[in-house]
Amino acid sequence: MYRNNADPWEFASSPYEQRRYETILHALKGRKYRHAFEPGCSVGVLTHQLAALCGRVDAMDISPTAVNLAQIRCHECPNVYITSGSLVHPIPGGSFDLVIFCEIGYYFEEPTLRDILQALVAQIEPEGTFLASHWLGSSPDHVLSGDRVHEIIADVSGLHHIQSARYADFRLDSWSRE
């Protein structure tokens, strides 16, 4: 998809995506974070905005083309590190006080998603934030619905639910690490 169109979901220009990013940043309530992790960062539009809130942002995406574009977008942010790889493989080392899990959960089979979430939660510091947001529509490349992804996250031990918001086309939930 990225080879045919540099921004296939129009993350940099679509009003829906801008509104979704504003909602995500608003949900973080202006808190400053030490170390964020954003898997599935795509072309880095949200990554660039997270750079202002976080001491360090580690972001990754399975598409090297998207990673290249994200690196270009964030080249003036020395605190942003973007790598190419699959979330199914080991997660970057260290501990995080913020994980942004947006529009990526529906690409995995349920058992794989549960394993990924357990590994992610194990790397979140106590009282760190896990924020998820997913589109509520359906797409042929989605294995799970956005609602199912959030149900599975809610089932993972070690997280305390703190906020939930549902809009016409996406939902957002956040949890605090116990």
Ligand SMILES: C[S@@+](CC[C@H](N)C(=O)[O-])C[C@H]1O[C@@H](n2cnc3c(N)ncnc32)[C@H](O)[C@@H]1O
């Ligand atoms: C719909 S985009 C979401 C982008 C961004 N998270 C957002 O909310 O705007 C999904 C991204 O997940 C990436 N992706 C899909 N499977 C992945 C995997 N196994 N590991 C890492 N990234 C993956 C895709 O390449 C794509 O860039």
